[in-house]
Amino acid sequence: MxxxxxxIQEIDEDFKTYSNLILKQLxxxxxxxxxxxxxVVDEVLKKLGKREDKVDRFxxxxxxxxxxxxxxxxxxxxxxxxxxxxxxxxISLERIGDLILNVVKFVRKMERTELFAQMSDIIYNMLVSSxxxxxxxxxxxxxxxxxxAIWTIRNxxxxxxxxxxLMKKGIHKSKLSEExxxxxxxxxxxxxxxxxxxxxxxxxxxxxxxSVFSVEGTDIRHRSIDDDNSFAGS
Numbered sequence: 001m002x003x004x005x006x007x008i009q010e011i012d013e014d015f016k017t018y019s020n021l022i023l024k025q026l027x028x029x030x031x032x033x034x035x036x037x038x039x040v041v042d043e044v045l046k047k048l049g050k051r052e053d054k055v056d057r058f059x060x061x062x063x064x065x066x067x068x069x070x071x072x073x074x075x076x077x078x079x080x081x082x083x084x085x086x087x088x089x090x091i092s093l094e095r096i097g098d099l100i101l102n103v104v105k106f107v108r109k110m111e112r113t114e115l116f117a118q119m120s121d122i123i124y125n126m127l128v129s130s131x132x133x134x135x136x137x138x139x140x141x142x143x144x145x146x147x148x149a150i151w152t153i154r155n156x157x158x159x160x161x162x163x164x165x166l167m168k169k170g171i172h173k174s175k176l177s178e179e180x181x182x183x184x185x186x187x188x189x190x191x192x193x194x195x196x197x198x199x200x201x202x203x204x205x206x207x208x209x210x211s212v213f214s215v216e217g218t219d220i221r222h223r224s225i226d227d228d229n230s231f232a233g234s
Contacts, residue, residue: 004073008083011065015086018058019138022093025051025100026131032104033124045108048101055097059090060219089141091206096134103127122169129159 025048032044066087069075075083133152140148171181212220 004069004075004079007065007069007073008075008079011062011069011083011086014058014062014065015090016142018055018062018090018093019142021051021055021058022097023131023135023138025055025097026127026134029100029103030124030127030131032107033120033127035120045104048104052097052101055094056221059094060221062090063087064219085141089138095202126159126163129155129162133159 028044028048066083069083070080133155136148137152139145140152168185171184176184209219209221212218
């Protein structure tokens with residue numbers, strides 16, 4: 001087997017390991033939400049955090065391998081497309097890993113325990129649907145199954161609509177007064193606006209990180225620029 005084929009095979013194996021790591025994180029989050037308790041055991045949070053560090057390191061490792069294969073072996077068009085698709089997917093998986101940890105942290109911050117208890121089944125169902133989408137999207141890439149990809153894309157809109165309907169249903173099922181329900185809906189809408197703007201800023205940060213890598217060849221992801229002595233201008 002040629003060196004290029006061995007290098008690509010190694011990336012494929014790393015990708016599967018990386019994907020399984022994210023799926024394990026999602027499974028752990030499902031168990032947390034299924035319990036319906038806003039008290040997240042420190043051990044669970046510690047396990048998620050430890051795995052998240054591994055997720056971050058793995059993403060950088062696979063990214064570097066992909067770049068090396070492109071530079072050293074000049075892959076054919078079909079190989080290059082798959083490598084670039086892999087590169088895009090591992091970035092999305094890393095972001096999913098961040099979001100999983102954020103959800104657990106938000107759960108710990110819940111002050112109205114009775115409200116979370118009333119909404120936990122709805123939140124859990126949303127997560128299960130989203131986790132299934134992640135699994136099928138990964139299977140689509142690994143097995144070259146376009147049907148799974150189409151299913152995932154179509155279900156994105158369904159989950160978005162489910163989000164709106166289930167949130168409204170959960171609020172109306174709660175024992176809140178009409179005034180409290182209206183205030184909660186307004187807060188949810190406000191949170192959506194803020195989250196969307198935050199994601200725009202996140203993407204700007206990713207673009208800036210890519211720019212630094214392009215100019216200096218330095219991968220600054222998951223590192224503090226202020227603490228990096230090799231960063232330009234320091």
